[in-house]
Amino acid sequence: MSWVLSLPLIIPFATAVFAFLLRNSPLGRWTSLVGSSVGLVASIALMSTVLHHQVITGQMGNWPAPFGITLVADLLSAVMVLITAITGIAVAIYALGDIDETRERLGYHALFQVLIAGVTGAFLTGDLFNLYVWFEVMLIASFGLLVLGGSREQIDGGVKYVTLNLISTIMFLTGIGLIYGLTGTLNLADLSGKLDAVENQGLVTVIAMLFMVAFGVKAAVFPLFFWLPASYHTPSFAVSAVFAGLLTKVGVYALIRTFTLLFDGDVGLTHTILLWVAGFTMVTGVLGAAVQNDFRKILSFHIVSQIGYMIMGLALLTPLALLGAVFYLLHHIIVKANLFLIAGVAKQLTGSTELAKIGGLYRSSPLLAALFLIPAFSLAGFPPLSGFWAKYILVKASLDEELWFLAFVALAVGLMTIFSMTKIWAEVFWKAHPDGRQPALSGLVGRTSLIVPIAGLALMTMVVGLMPEPFVTFAEQSAAQLLDPTPYITTVLGPQP
Amino acid sequence: MELIVASTVGVLTAGGVYLLLRLRTFPVILGLALLSYAVNVFLFASGRLAIDQSPILAKYGEATYTDPLPQALVLTAIVISFGMTAVLVMIGLGAYLEAESDRVDIEPEMRDATDKGESA
């Protein structure tokens, strides 16, 4: 068991070592690609084991839980690891055509693999302090990727990004200290029971708020999202795609994990706050996007607004709502990463990402235009794409709880998303290029490696949209596991008395 | 002992927050360092303060010992914050040398103007 769990972590680290040592030769990028493929195989193996056993656990160094470092995978963790590997391989292919040699020499591929390892570790760990360590692995790798190549704009964005994330880390550590002082354990499964038995429930709520702020910064929820639009439009496109797909989702995952497993005592307070946060996040994100005039900045603000939907699913805490949140997570990673990849191709073809300066892509490369429409409409929630089902489930869940206003907000935000997407469509694809350029896809160097991941991710969006049944059933099962953590706890700690 | 540790955490946090609110990169980095010291001391105290005790049971005999886990946690946290601070200093210094200014969050034109205003 423990090997199935740790291989998705060991493989990216090993790949990072080889890719770094080979950074001056073209072999480096192929190492990265091979490593990502092996990693994908390992995550598929993990997924199938988890499907068979429901929850699996492994102890590092044979130290028994709750004393050693525990890795746990339930359905949610396993599917997040799988989707991380899928995004990883898509971006690794894309990087063949996007990352220049200067960046490769500085160790782009190694940092990228370390980032994937950090994200995977955060999904798999069953220990709060270990989660902190993975957050830091992720942070240091993403900071390196963010400032790689080092233009002034990148460094400005990077410093903001890292400062706010470090503050969130400090809050998280404070929460860890309080929890350890209160219960004497940091193992998630062990804590689940021990936190309920704590006499001073007020202090538990304080810890919950510390965690909410700490993970809220990572997930970029209102009012803690300012680092995201300040930094995501600056690095290379492959980097911003993997950031957009995965980094904030780690924060959302941590919120879902802790607020279903640990802090379910004072739901009336914590989850009401989450509900308000969700509403404001959706609205501010989409309004922020509406005033932007840069391809990537619009997409960055849309990440914020979409995070709101996932938090909404968590805040409602009904089986249907959690199902929606899980489904939304999966759909959003694929769609968002894909949109950033398309922005990269558009930049290479037309020379900029500012909407006023580019255009004419529909006439010159209709294939790219068609590939853009799939994730864009999915993001806005058009049937029959994946985003429609995700939004439908969440709106239905909020109507079931008779939260009419929240349902209205969710629908209105969807409408505003369409506005932003049509703005991009009209400016980038429909109108003629202001310089009269005819940027044809066929003239692009290395276009196969750019188009293949985009087409692959678009295909996945289509498949999820046209055949949602198995995915919904899967999300339903993982939501059920989240709401009833007994199997999770007994698997980690052994049968409870 | 409790008083000393508690007030140390408080003073470090206050200083860290004050420095974080500056508009220059270098004080912000120092502020982050102070804040991480504060949280490290706090983590250390979370295992209860036991003075002059070894962290291991000596042959199962001694009744009192200090909790070893927070020490391990603090060591990890120190290593990580040390690494982060070093990288941040490196990047910040590079940006400073390139732009002759370490002001954050203002437009490039304004950056020149405010720098002159402050030196005058």
Place this chain on the structure above:
Amino acid sequence: MKSIILIVGARLQVALLLIFSLYMLLRGHNDPGGGFIGGLIAAIGFTIYAIACGTVSAREALRFEPASIAAVGLGCSLLAGAMAIIWGDAPFTGQWLFIGAEDGDKKGLPISSILLFDLGVYLVVLGAVLSIVFALEENI
């Protein structure tokens, strides 16, 4: 600024610090010390050398790119963790070999995967600290 006193003193100190760092690395299993401390001490040695003689000669003395040393160190630590698969244990379980022991009485010279792990940590710390120090020195 080249100071002859510093250069002469540095040569002596670097040698002492490097030996001391290895001593720290090896005693780390049961006593205070270990890969992290050892790596830091070795990094201090090379830093003193870089201050006295300049980063160019410090890089020459190091022979390898510091960042590559860190990568190799990460590889060593990973290998130490992954070795357990041969014996069918969980990852990062310590594996011991007692050289010269008679029928498993555990009295020979103990060599373990934990030592390899610590060596990896030593190299990671040495490489990472030195790459930052050299970059800072060269910037100014």
